[in-house]
Amino acid sequence: MFAAAGIVILLLMVFGGFALTGGALGPVMHAVPHEMLIIGGAAIGALVAGNSMDSLKAIGRSFKLIFKGPQHTKQDHIDAIALTSQLMKLLKNDGPVALESHVTEPDKSTIFGAYPALLANKPLVALICDTLTLLVVSSGTLEVHAVEEVMDNTMKTHFHELHEPQHALQNLADALPALGIVAAVLGVVKTMGSIDQPPEILGGMIGSALVGTFLGVLLAYGIVSPLAGRLKQVLEHDEQIFHAVKQVIIASLYGHPQPLVVESARSGLGHHVRPGLNELLDALRGR
16 A cells, blocks of 8 residues: 555656656657666566566565555464464473374364464464474474474575565666666667757657666666565565464473563564563463
């Protein structure tokens, strides 16, 4: 929502300011389709050349995140901490055998079933279930630091894949000014081929060529780079729930009391999704 509003404000201020200062929008609008054909086509070609089909699909899906915003709400973070706490409590009180059915078939688990929004998050469920399955099959003999290392590697790989579209968009933003220059140079070449034309015609052709440079810079620093930055913000926001789950598991394995386990997970959350400690403890008591 804010991304779309920002783009509208940008276009209104740039073109509106140009018109208010006496600039003629007609020649610019006339040149835009032709220059955009060159710049946009080159940009799409560069994306296709530099990315796999899966990466291109991920880039397309990333625009939903950019305009919709973060996936996880404050309640999702409360639920994630509560879910993982319940599973760790079951492991501690009833042993690996009691936990096994829940982590091997989470879709049939009554514990996971109480959190349908989290159950739909397959990477998060996989992180929880795969980690706890290790604890089940090892009968609790694993070193805590080894479990933490496995979780860190899993999250690192997952986050790296999630950030690939953001890096692709940022690379595109870095390339757009140069692609604008390419369009401008072609316009100059076209102008030089018509050097025998009257000055007013040559002036219009040179102006159209310069629109290419303008569009390349505007698209790079006014649209694509901010969208890449917004995508990074959204992805980092949605990563916090993974870190919260990890903290619950690791702190529980160290044998910390529940309030400290909860606080270790809660304190790593951003202020916009961080519940109060009492709020979180009350939620746990209600389960």
